[in-house]
Amino acid sequence: MTADPGTEGGASAWRRISAALRARPGRGQVVAGLLCGALAFAVVAQAHTTARGSGVSAARTQDLLTILSDLQGRADRLRSQVSDLQLTQARLSGGGANTQAALAEARSRAQTLGILTGTVAARGPGVVLTISDPRHAVHADVLVDAIEELRDAGAEALQLSGVRVVASTALVDADGGVSIDGHQVNAPYRLVAIGDARTLSSALGIPGGVVDSVQALSGAQATVVASPSVSVTALRPLSTPRYARPAASPSPR
Amino acid sequence: MIVLLAVVAGVVAGLVLQPTVPLDLQPYLPIAVVAALDALFGGVRAWLEQIFDDKVFVVSFVGNVLVASLIVYLGDKLGVGGELSTSIVVVLGIRIFSNAAAIRRRLFRA
Numbered sequence: 001m002t003a004d005p006g007t008e009g010g011a012s013a014w015r016r017i018s019a020a021l022r023a024r025p026g027r028g029q030v031v032a033g034l035l036c037g038a039l040a041f042a043v044v045a046q047a048h049t050t051a052r053g054s055g056v057s058a059a060r061t062q063d064l065l066t067i068l069s070d071l072q073g074r075a076d077r078l079r080s081q082v083s084d085l086q087l088t089q090a091r092l093s094g095g096g097a098n099t100q101a102a103l104a105e106a107r108s109r110a111q112t113l114g115i116l117t118g119t120v121a122a123r124g125p126g127v128v129l130t131i132s133d134p135r136h137a138v139h140a141d142v143l144v145d146a147i148e149e150l151r152d153a154g155a156e157a158l159q160l161s162g163v164r165v166v167a168s169t170a171l172v173d174a175d176g177g178v179s180i181d182g183h184q185v186n187a188p189y190r191l192v193a194i195g196d197a198r199t200l201s202s203a204l205g206i207p208g209g210v211v212d213s214v215q216a217l218s219g220a221q222a223t224v225v226a227s228p229s230v231s232v233t234a235l236r237p238l239s240t241p242r243y244a245r246p247a248a249s250p251s252p253r
Numbered sequence: 254m255i256v257l258l259a260v261v262a263g264v265v266a267g268l269v270l271q272p273t274v275p276l277d278l279q280p281y282l283p284i285a286v287v288a289a290l291d292a293l294f295g296g297v298r299a300w301l302e303q304i305f306d307d308k309v310f311v312v313s314f315v316g317n318v319l320v321a322s323l324i325v326y327l328g329d330k331l332g333v334g335g336e337l338s339t340s341i342v343v344v345l346g347i348r349i350f351s352n353a354a355a356i357r358r359r360l361f362r363a
Binding site: 013014016020026027028029030031032033034035036037038039040041042043044045046048049060061062063 | 255256258259260261262263264266267268271272273274279280282283285286289290293296300301307308310311314315329332334335359360
C-alpha cells in the first residue's frame, strides 16, 4: 500500500487503484489478501451450503421446535381430515351397499308375496289334476278337498280351470258346475299346482285320498300328471285392504 | 493485486473443494461473513481516504468476525439467537451501505 500523495478527488483515487494493482506486495498486504481469500472461501462455502441444504440442518433449536410443532399441528389436522373422509367414504359406500341389498330384498319379497297373493304368474315343477265329471257328481267340497290336500303337500301356487286359487278363494256349487270367486266353471276341472311334483302326486294318490274319492263318484274320472314344468298363469287383482294397516312387527322378516 | 488474486483463489477453492460447513459453525458462518464484509468495505474506504493501515484492517477484520460470532453464540445461549442474528445483519448492513456510499462518493464524486 503505497500512499500516493496525489490530490484529493476521483481522478487521484482511480490513479491510486491502478498504482496499487501494479505495486509489489508488502507483508501487510499479504495478510490482508489472506483474510480476503478466506472471506471469499467462506462466502462460497456458505452459499453452497445454503443452496444445497433445505435450511433445516442449519436452523437453531428454537426454530426447529417451531417448525416441528407447526408440522405436528399440520399432521394432526390432516390426520383428522383423513379420518373424517374415511368415515364419509365408509358411510357412502355402506349406504350404497345397503340400498342395493334393500332393493334386492324388496324385489324378492315382492315376488314372493306376488306369488302368494296371485298377482304374479308362476312356473315350476308340479302336477295337473284333471277331473272329468259327465254326470255332475263332483261338487265344490270335492274340489276344496283336493285344494286342501295339495296345500298340505306344499303346493305354492294353485289354479283351478283358469282361476287363481289363493287364501281367500271360495268355491260354491253352481248350476252344472262350481263357482270360484264368482267365476262359473264347468267340468272337466283342471287343477294346476306348483310344488314338489312327487309329493303332490303321492298326496293326491294315497288310498282313500282325492283320486280315490273322485273315482268313487258316479262317472267321475281323476287323472294326475306330474310334470317338471307347469305354469300358473291366471292372475288375481290385488285388493287394497280397507281397514287393516301395517303395524310395527317385532321382526322385520 | 494480491488481494484480487487471493479472492479469486478463495472462490476457486470453495468451488473445487465443495466444503461442507461443520454443523457447529453453521449458525455463525453467515454472520461472520457479513462482519468480514463490513471490515472489508471499511478497509477499502480507509484506503481510498489514505488512512489505511494493515494492522488496523487485520485487527478490525478478525475482531468483527469474533465479536459477531460471540454475540450470536451468546444469543443462542440466551434463547434469542435468531433475533440477535437479525440485529447484527441489520447493523452491519447499514455500515456496509454507508461505507459503500463513501467509496462511491470518492470514486465517482457522486
